[in-house]
Amino acid sequence: MGWRLYWPVDTDTLRAEKNNGSGMLDKTLIGKSFPALVVDVDKWQLKFFAKAVGEENPIYFDEEAAIAEGYRSILAPPTYGVTLGCAVPDPFARAKAVGLDASKILHTAQSFEYFEPICGGDKITLVATITKVFEKRKGAFKFMVEETVATNQLDQLTTRFRQTVVERA
Amino acid sequence: MKDIFFDQIAIGDQLPSLTKPPISRTTLAYFCGASNDHNPVHVDSDFARASGADDVFVHGMLNMAYMGQLLTGWVSPRAILSFGVKFAAIVYVGDTITCRGEVVDKADSEGVYTLKLKLSAVDQNGELKLSGDALVKVSAPA
Numbered sequence: 001m002g003w004r005l006y007w008p009v010d011t012d013t014l015r016a017e018k019n020n021g022s023g024m025l026d027k028t029l030i031g032k033s034f035p036a037l038v039v040d041v042d043k044w045q046l047k048f049f050a051k052a053v054g055e056e057n058p059i060y061f062d063e064e065a066a067i068a069e070g071y072r073s074i075l076a077p078p079t080y081g082v083t084l085g086c087a088v089p090d091p092f093a094r095a096k097a098v099g100l101d102a103s104k105i106l107h108t109a110q111s112f113e114y115f116e117p118i119c120g121g122d123k124i125t126l127v128a129t130i131t132k133v134f135e136k137r138k139g140a141f142k143f144m145v146e147e148t149v150a151t152n153q154l155d156q157l158t159t160r161f162r163q164t165v166v167e168r169a
Numbered sequence: 170m171k172d173i174f175f176d177q178i179a180i181g182d183q184l185p186s187l188t189k190p191p192i193s194r195t196t197l198a199y200f201c202g203a204s205n206d207h208n209p210v211h212v213d214s215d216f217a218r219a220s221g222a223d224d225v226f227v228h229g230m231l232n233m234a235y236m237g238q239l240l241t242g243w244v245s246p247r248a249i250l251s252f253g254v255k256f257a258a259i260v261y262v263g264d265t266i267t268c269r270g271e272v273v274d275k276a277d278s279e280g281v282y283t284l285k286l287k288l289s290a291v292d293q294n295g296e297l298k299l300s301g302d303a304l305v306k307v308s309a310p311a
Contacts, residue, residue: 052199086205111253
């Protein structure tokens with residue numbers, strides 16, 4: 001894989017192991033930003049993503065077509081920020097750290113704001129912050145919301161995205 | 170893709186709908202690798218059943234990627250300012266997803282012309298699977 005990892009394998013993984021599915025939500029993590037994840041955007045993986053979703057627009061898999069449209073290289077599709085954010089050994093580490101049971105997690109909402117495009121060959125820095133941790137129906141459903149800011153190698157903001165997950169009963 | 174001009178769009182206009190092929194296990198396997206979401210509930214039937222599901226189910230982000238294709242098939246990717254969805258119900262392997270969009274608002278602010286879109290995705294039985302919205306830029310009145 002073309003990505004490099006700068007991931008908090010020390011305290012956060014330990015906390016994830018301790019709190020995973022513990023039933024208690026650790027709200028002290030609200031507002032906490034985690035160490036930045038730096039990901040090289042791999043052209044091969046962009047092509048594979050295009051194949052997986054049945055993409056027909058060549059700007060998503062043909063570098064020449066993308067350059068002809070004014071992009072640096074193959075364009076990442078609008079939802080690709082989440083894929084970059086998953087380029088870690090355990091994408092559920094933060095959810096586990098707040099006490100959610102990773103085996104019961106469902107993704108309930110996802111939104112993006114867009115600024116500069118993400119293209120193959122870019123180096124993207126993602127900083128995720130847990131913004132909400134809450135329960136509904138007397139604890140039957142436990143939610144976590146996190147916001148991620150993704151900047152490129154030119155220090156330009158590319159996208160900011162918000163993800164909501166729930167631990168189903 | 171042809172330019173979309175602000176004055177040629179009316180509230181209530183529909184985007185051309187997008188129906189994807191039935192989602193196969195092969196597609197789920199590809200998307201597992203392509204998306205970095207390696208959760209086995211999406212690709213391993215044994216694991217999915219052991220965890221209480223009827224069978225493997227579709228990554229929410231695959232359905233959102235399909236919704237993104239609805240948008241980028243209509244406007245340039247650069248024109249999308251924001252895009253969000255709620256995952257209303259689980260989509261199972263074999264389901265066929267149709268994505269739809271409708272213009273629900275128009276705004277002109279200091280020469281930036283935008284449309285607000287309401288988005289929905291349904292399965293082959295018409296059951297709502299995704300709902301969402303997007304804000305897109307369009308060309309100034311011709």
